Amino acid sequence: MEWLERNVPKLVLAPSFVAILIFVYGFIGWTAWISLTKSRLMPKYDLDGFGQYGRLFSAPRWDVAMNNLFIFGGLFIVISMVLGLMLAIFLDQKIRAEGVLRTIYLYPMALSLIVTGTAWKWILNPGLGIQQAIRGWGFESFTFDWLIRPEMAIYTIVLAAVWQASGFVMALFLAGLRSVDTEIIRAAQVDGIPTHRIYSAIIIPTMAPIFLSAFIVLAHLAIKAFDLVIALTGGGPGYATDLPATYMYAMAFSRGDLGQAAASAMIMMLVIFAIVVPYLYSELRPRRDQ
Amino acid sequence: MTSKTVLTKRLSRDALTTPHTGSVAKGRRNTLLRWGLYAILILFALFYLMPLFVMLTTSLKSLEEIRTGSLLALPRDITFAPWAEAWSTACAGTQCEGLRPFFWNSVLMAVPAVAISTVIGALNGYVFAQWRFPGANLFFAAILFGCFIPFQVVLLPMAQMLGLMGLAGTIPGLIFVHVIYGIGFTTLFFRNYYVTIPQELVRAAKVDGAGFFRIFWSIFLPISLPIITVSVIWQFTQIWNDFLFGVSFSGAGSQPVTVALNNIVNSTTGVKAYNVDMASAIIAALPTLLVYVVAGKYFIRGLTAGSVKG
Incomplete structure (x- = not known):
C-alpha cells in the first residue's frame, strides 16, 4: 500500500510513457526500418540497404518536391516574418482600435488549411476570380493566372500560407515589443535618438529569442505543409506544386510504394530535426530555476 | 532566455491588450x-x-x-439555397448528403479526443511539475520531442496498427490517434502552468496526510480553469482542423468535415457550384471561428505556449 502511494506519480505517467514509446519512437523505428527494405504494396522486413533513398534522390518528382520546399519554405518564412514584424511595429504606435485590427490579422490562424485553400482557389480562379474582377474594372489586360501556370503555382501556396500565418507572427512580435524595458526606451528618447533607430538598435536586437521562436514555428509549418497544397492546387498542375508531405502521401496511399513513402518521411523528419533539435536543446538546458 | 520569460509572463497577463506607456511614437508627430x-x-x-x-x-x-x-x-x-445544399444535399464523392453527417463525425471525434487528451495532459503536467522523480526530465524531453515530429513518419505504422486493433476507418480510431499525438501539447501546457505553483504547498498538504489525487483535486484543479481553457481550445482547433489523419485513417462513414469539404470542392460530377463550395467552407470553419471570436485570448495563449516554452 505504501509502495503504491509512493509510486502513484509514476503509475499516472506510465500509460503516456508506453504510448509515446510505442507510437512515437517505436513507429519512427518502424518507418526507418521499412525505408531500408524493398517494401512496395505490403511491408517487407528484409533489410536491403539504402536503395530506397537512392531511388528517392533520383526521382524527378522528389526533386521538384524538395525544390518547392526550399522556395515555399524560404519565401513563406521570410515574408511572414517581415510582414509580422512590420505590422507589430505599426500596431505598437498607440493605434486606435488596435484590438479590432489584431483580431482581424490573426483570425486566419483559426481556420483549417483546407478552408484557406478552398477560399484562395476560388479567388485565384483565372476565369471567375480576382483576375476577372480587376479586368471588369477596366484593366482589360490584367493577368493573374499563377494557379494554372506550373512555374508560378507554388507562389500561390506561399500567398495563402502567408495570409494564414503572418498574423500569428505579428502577435508574437507584438508581445515581444511590449516586453522591452520601457526605461531604456525613454532614456533613448530623452537623448533624442530617432524612433527608427530606437527600433533597429535597441528593441529589435533584444527580441532575438522571439525571432528564433517564430522561425522554428514557421519552418515547422512549412515542412509539414500538406493540407494547403491538397486544397489549393492538389499538387498540380501535374506535380509542379508537390511538397515532401504530398509526395509521401501519394507514395503511401495512391502509388502503393511503402518503401518510397517511408524514405521520404524519414528525410522530412531529418530536415525538421536539423532545425528543432538545436532549439530544444538550448531551451531545455539552462533550466536551473527549479 | 530572459526576454522569453518576460514574454510569457506578459502574455499570461494578457499584456497584448495594453500598449506600453511612454511609447516610441512620441516625439515629433x-x-x-x-x-x-x-x-x-x-x-x-x-x-x-x-x-x-x-x-x-x-x-x-x-x-x-x-x-x-x-x-x-x-x-x-x-x-440561401447554396447553404441548404451544402448542408444537406451536396455530393462529397459518391455520397450526396451534404456536409451534415461529416460535421457530426467531426463533433463525435473532437469532443471525446479533446476531453481525454486534456485530462491526461493535466495529470501528466501535475506529475512533471510537482512530483519529480529521477528520469522525469528525460521523459519530459522525449514528450516535447514528440510534439515536433512530422506525422508522415508515423502514418504508415499507425495505419497498420489501427488495422490490427480493428479501429481502421472508424471514429474511435481517429479519437485514439488524436489523443496519442495530442498528449505532448496538453502535457506541456499543464506542466508549464503548474510549475509556477510553489512546491511547499504540496509538501504542506502531504504533511497533513493528503495523497496524490486529493492534492490534485482540491488544490490544483480549482485553479486550473485558465489552462484547461487554453488546452481545450488548442486541442479543439487542432483536431477540428486536422486533415492528414482524417484523410489517412477514416473510412466512408467516418470522414471528418475537412475531408468532406475537400471532396465536395473536388467533386467532378455535375456543374461546378462555387457558391455551394464556399458555403461548405464557411460551415466547416464556423466552429473554430466561433471559438476564436469568443475566446481569442486563450487561443493566442495556446499558440504562443506552443512556440515559447518559458
Whole structure:
C-alpha cells in the first residue's frame, strides 16, 4: 500500500510513457526500418540497404518536391516574418482600435488549411476570380493566372500560407515589443535618438529569442505543409506544386510504394530535426530555476 | 532566455491588450505619417478580410450571378439555397448528403479526443511539475520531442496498427490517434502552468496526510480553469482542423468535415457550384471561428505556449 502511494506519480505517467514509446519512437523505428527494405504494396522486413533513398534522390518528382520546399519554405518564412514584424511595429504606435485590427490579422490562424485553400482557389480562379474582377474594372489586360501556370503555382501556396500565418507572427512580435524595458526606451528618447533607430538598435536586437521562436514555428509549418497544397492546387498542375508531405502521401496511399513513402518521411523528419533539435536543446538546458 | 520569460509572463497577463506607456511614437508627430500608418494598417485588414468576404458573398449568390458578376461585388439577390445544399444535399464523392453527417463525425471525434487528451495532459503536467522523480526530465524531453515530429513518419505504422486493433476507418480510431499525438501539447501546457505553483504547498498538504489525487483535486484543479481553457481550445482547433489523419485513417462513414469539404470542392460530377463550395467552407470553419471570436485570448495563449516554452 505504501509502495503504491509512493509510486502513484509514476503509475499516472506510465500509460503516456508506453504510448509515446510505442507510437512515437517505436513507429519512427518502424518507418526507418521499412525505408531500408524493398517494401512496395505490403511491408517487407528484409533489410536491403539504402536503395530506397537512392531511388528517392533520383526521382524527378522528389526533386521538384524538395525544390518547392526550399522556395515555399524560404519565401513563406521570410515574408511572414517581415510582414509580422512590420505590422507589430505599426500596431505598437498607440493605434486606435488596435484590438479590432489584431483580431482581424490573426483570425486566419483559426481556420483549417483546407478552408484557406478552398477560399484562395476560388479567388485565384483565372476565369471567375480576382483576375476577372480587376479586368471588369477596366484593366482589360490584367493577368493573374499563377494557379494554372506550373512555374508560378507554388507562389500561390506561399500567398495563402502567408495570409494564414503572418498574423500569428505579428502577435508574437507584438508581445515581444511590449516586453522591452520601457526605461531604456525613454532614456533613448530623452537623448533624442530617432524612433527608427530606437527600433533597429535597441528593441529589435533584444527580441532575438522571439525571432528564433517564430522561425522554428514557421519552418515547422512549412515542412509539414500538406493540407494547403491538397486544397489549393492538389499538387498540380501535374506535380509542379508537390511538397515532401504530398509526395509521401501519394507514395503511401495512391502509388502503393511503402518503401518510397517511408524514405521520404524519414528525410522530412531529418530536415525538421536539423532545425528543432538545436532549439530544444538550448531551451531545455539552462533550466536551473527549479 | 530572459526576454522569453518576460514574454510569457506578459502574455499570461494578457499584456497584448495594453500598449506600453511612454511609447516610441512620441516625439515629433507628423500627421501625414500618422495617416499613412492608418492607411497601411487598414489596407492589411482588408487583405486579411478579403477571403472571408469573398467566401460569404459568393455563398449568397446564384451561379448565374457568379458567372456574370464580379468576384468582389455584393450579391444582388441574396439566396440561401447554396447553404441548404451544402448542408444537406451536396455530393462529397459518391455520397450526396451534404456536409451534415461529416460535421457530426467531426463533433463525435473532437469532443471525446479533446476531453481525454486534456485530462491526461493535466495529470501528466501535475506529475512533471510537482512530483519529480529521477528520469522525469528525460521523459519530459522525449514528450516535447514528440510534439515536433512530422506525422508522415508515423502514418504508415499507425495505419497498420489501427488495422490490427480493428479501429481502421472508424471514429474511435481517429479519437485514439488524436489523443496519442495530442498528449505532448496538453502535457506541456499543464506542466508549464503548474510549475509556477510553489512546491511547499504540496509538501504542506502531504504533511497533513493528503495523497496524490486529493492534492490534485482540491488544490490544483480549482485553479486550473485558465489552462484547461487554453488546452481545450488548442486541442479543439487542432483536431477540428486536422486533415492528414482524417484523410489517412477514416473510412466512408467516418470522414471528418475537412475531408468532406475537400471532396465536395473536388467533386467532378455535375456543374461546378462555387457558391455551394464556399458555403461548405464557411460551415466547416464556423466552429473554430466561433471559438476564436469568443475566446481569442486563450487561443493566442495556446499558440504562443506552443512556440515559447518559458
